[in-house]
Amino acid sequence: MIKPAVLALLVLIFLGGHLPAQTQAEMNRDAVAQLEAADARLNRAYQLVLKKYAGEPEFLSNLKEAQRAWLKYVEFHLKTVLPVKDGEDPRVVYGSMYPIDYSEAKIPLLESRTAQLKSLVGN
Numbered sequence: 001m002i003k004p005a006v007l008a009l010l011v012l013i014f015l016g017g018h019l020p021a022q023t024q025a026e027m028n029r030d031a032v033a034q035l036e037a038a039d040a041r042l043n044r045a046y047q048l049v050l051k052k053y054a055g056e057p058e059f060l061s062n063l064k065e066a067q068r069a070w071l072k073y074v075e076f077h078l079k080t081v082l083p084v085k086d087g088e089d090p091r092v093v094y095g096s097m098y099p100i101d102y103s104e105a106k107i108p109l110l111e112s113r114t115a116q117l118k119s120l121v122g123n
Contacts, residue, residue: 028099031103038111
């Protein structure tokens, strides 16, 4: 039989030295941090595209229009996935899991767009 301390050590090793969040507040902070990291990766990719095509104003105009349209799509997609009526608080409607639900809905969109932008610079 494995002793609890040994089991805890094995779990810690398996998780790469990071213990998963335990409380709802910790899980929410982790979800928000993951969302912020995905958003930062998207912004870096966007800046790389802007830099690479700095001398091509028509391309940049189209890119910026596409990005505005994509941002609008994300906004309405999230409203579809996690609908909230005017004046409602999403934390009341969805409970304390809302930051996690929101992050889990938005991160794949950010990752997909990041990949699209990276493909424009050959990454």
